[in-house]
Amino acid sequence: MTTTSRSGSAATDAGGSRPGGIRELARVAGVSITTVSRALADHPGIALKTRERIQQLARETGYRANPLASSLRSKKSRTVSVVIALDHDTRQHVSDPFFISMVGGVTDALFERGYELLLSRADRRAPDWPLDMLSTGRSDGLILIGQSYNHETLNRAAEAGAPMVVWGAALPDSHYPTVGSDNEGGGYLATRHLIASGRRRLAFLGDPDLPEVAARRAGFQRALGEAGLDPAAARYAAVHFEPLQARDEVAALLAGGLNADGIVASSDVMAMSAIAALSDAGRRVSEDVAVTGFDDVPSAAYTTPSLTTVRQDVAAGAERLVDLLMRQLGGEAVTSVELPTHLVVRRSAP
Structure with a gap:
């Protein structure tokens, strides 16, 4: 999936957007803000006709150059x-x-x-x-x-x-x-794998306020729904990425009665921390609780046990x-x- 970026398609003064700004100029010209910037600077990498057209539009709209953009062009x-x-x-x-x-x-x-x-x-x-x-x-x-x-x-x-x-x-x-990466798809793959292996009491670890984690959680919920499991009945915990903090947070969940037989963690570090906390609590991985991560960092293959994970390229x-x-x-x-x-x-x- 690709989504159109509007990178460089807007400019603001310190107080916000202004009439005749580079954002509007780029929109009218049908080009990116980077192209506008270089055309106004007479950059030889921009075709002469394009430069002349953008410079004429700038005169017609009363555009005045942004000082930051000018300084960036000169260095x-x-x-x-x-x-x-x-x-x-x-x-x-x-x-x-x-x-x-x-x-x-x-x-x-x-x-x-x-x-x-x-x-x-x-x-x-x-x-x-x-x-x-x-x-x-x-x-x-x-x-x-x-x-x-x-x-x-x-x-x-x-x-x-x-x-x-x-x-x-x-x-x-x-x-x-x-x-x-396809975060939603990765969360879905990990969850579907746990369900296919017979796991039904699943927990998701990660802070959904982070865009990537929110997408992984959406994939988790989609896999549950497709399997006829209620996503609302799963356990969710906003565990953090820092290893020691994550280990303490998972330990607290276990002490509080977490009865999951499968954990979908939002990163490999988080999954490794969960494995350590489970071991400390006398829970066997993968016999009692299966754990998946996300990233496939080099050390994921060498943990004990080695980590099932979603690979990002x-x-x-x-x-x-x-x-x-x-x-x-x-x-x-x-x-x-x-x-x-x-x-x-x-x-x-x-």
Whole structure:
């Protein structure tokens, strides 16, 4: 599934959208904001006729250039900021194995294109941190790994002309392009597998306020409904991604009487934490409780027992992230990309 991105299709002053802004100019011209920006700068990569048409439209609409966009056009660092957008409140770490795998893939893809990588951790408490990063001139664009709770911030940055691509779910009102996995389909695959193996008392672990987790939960519920099981009767717990915190939270659930025979966790780290808590409580995995994860990080095959999980194609995801950003920097309009997921069956849920 692909959804049309409006990345770079809007611009705002500090106080919001304005008449004759770059968003309106791009809409009238039928091109992306990046194309408008480069046409107004007389960029040779934009066809002469297109440049002349956009420049004429700008004169007719009274468009005045956004200072941020102008500064971005004038600087070429051959560097891309790769940003880990985490939720600080839950103490999730950059050392999460999924993030490490994705950063490695992005690094390789950037190197092949002659770009350097500037790794950063976003502080979502700063209201416009993507624009703050780009305004320094240290990088030409942003690749964000994870949306966390940053959707509105990212939309504002896209509306101001920030070249960026985000790893995560494509949201209906998104102005920025995303690359992500079929989260709903992955949640469905894991749940259907547990049901097919005879599990009926299922629990879902993960915070549905996060877009990707919400989609995985929707797949969980769809599989239950198709099997004639009441989704409302399942157990749901907003367990976090940080390993020690997740282990404590699952332990508390077990102490409180959780009687599940199957657990669908929203990440491999969360699933591994659940396995540890189950072992501490004297519950056997997979005999008493089958557990599935999501990601297929390298260590998933080497846990005890090895983890049944939903595989995200990290290598393909990293390549698409870099490709979409390079195309934006070259003046192209881009669309969001959704990659398929696959179930990898191991011993935690045979």
